[in-house]
Amino acid sequence: MKILRSVIALVAISANAAIAFGHGFSLSVNYNNSFTPVSLTAASQEGFFDTQQVTAAPTNMFIEEFSSAETGSAGTYMPVIHGFVQTAGPWLPYTATYNVISPLYFSDGTINGPHNTVVATEAPVGTYIDMYDLWAGNPEPTLDPHPGAAFGDVYITGQSSFEAGYGVSLYDTHEMEKDLYIGSGDAYGEYGFAFDIVVHFSDGVTLASAPLVNVFATSDPNYGDFAENASYQQQDAASEAIYQAVMAAAAPEPSSLSLVAIAAGLLGLRRWLNGRSHCLA
């Protein structure tokens, strides 16, 4: 049923979406001289502050718009499948997962803060994004493989600053469906959040990406179509406010902290072993 729902959603989005550009992040691996993975580089395919693509934004930000038509047998929501991550270039065999590392923020780009500033606000109670893998269970392993894509739902709200994700394939920037449900609050503006990707390579190395930011503008004509009708300056203000808010909230990623702790432990162990071997010699 979930696969059927996903396929229907995908077809519906393909059929009625007026998405300007799309896709997500290309994720490449940086290796050291021993060809051990040491870090990840994520390049956004839409690094702009507005959907009219006038103003360049940070490289870890991806902006797009929700579908222009609401969909909904299970409630009214605005879907988008852009904004996730695909591998680029040489990669060792791996498994991967992701985490959402900020609350869901909203801004319509109008001044609402001190000293005439635009400040993003946390999405109100009842408004959330349901994020799930369109290719969970790898239903097309031969024609369109997505090994590692797992079942699960992550609900991104304005109240939770961390949500653990689940297994992903990284075979497709369109892997994750994101459905925005507006319980209360505005449908004319932009919503955004930060997430990271954690990759376990077959040689034992585990790496996390830096925070990646997704921002999506609403584009339903019934709610004014922010992506189409707001000036790019207003969109810039909204996107920048959300970017600042989610990056501030995304600072202490638990997975990164655990990686640092593991690395420190291994260094300590190595130093101890070195000292011991010197003593024995």
Next chain:
Amino acid sequence: MTAMAWIASFRMKPSTMRPYSSRLRKALYMRSFFTCFMALSIVIVAERAWGHGFDLSINYDTNGNPASFTAASAQPVLDQDGATPGPANLFLDAFAQTPNADGSLGTYEGFAQTAGPWPLYTATFNILSPLYYSDGTGGPAVPASAGTDLHIYDRYAGNPDPVTDPHPGASYGDVYVNGTTPFYQGFGVSLYDFHELEKDLYIAPDSTQTYGEYGFAFEVIVSFVDGPTLSTGPLVDIFATDTTTDPDNPGGFATFAPDSQQDAATLAVYDAVMAAAPEPSSFLMAAFGAIGMGIYGYRRTVRRSRV
């Protein structure tokens, strides 16, 4: 191949890059500037329907060696509304609604990006068919008019941003796909980005082929550092004209033509380019394979006769 051997195969070759002469460096800078300018203008003016390209993943044999590719198209459909499914090796999209400054119709959708685990590699591509055109009003697709061509080049040639947006292997070069040349050799590509190759359509001034779809077949050839060399087989790119500022010239086919007419045009172009795609590299690889098998058989026979 064991995991250790596989990992060992990732050793980097020493760089063969030589310092550029100042004149060449200046030319490269100018070329990079022009490419960036073109890309930026396209990004600013384009309103693309959906986009993307082919996800290229590797199928491994039982020894862990790359054996073949799976190319999954993001838009294997026959019309812009995605109403009718098409062949798996077809990617359909539209040219930008606003022409480039020089009047050409641009798109950078439709190329290939790696997906999943990949050993170290170098890659190139070839054009396997002439450029075909159809407006979907009946009959087979026809070659593009004389004087019409599709100019293809790498937007990231020379890997201008290796730290924040790497494209190693992306090379300088120009390919002009026209209605008469059945095969055109490409150049080095990175496969880091579906948007790697710019494709600009220049329609001949006296051509009437303005309201419809253009398409061609290409293949991606990948040489893995630890062997083998593999081809994707024919991948088909088809793009509809979509200039809506003047519906009659060149058209707005993607926006105004009904799905059934788009379906007919896409199928006609697809059939024409697939019929014209003889895959020289595949033939070449098959020939190499046959020769290799022959040598193996000969050596085996000789060894047995010695025993």
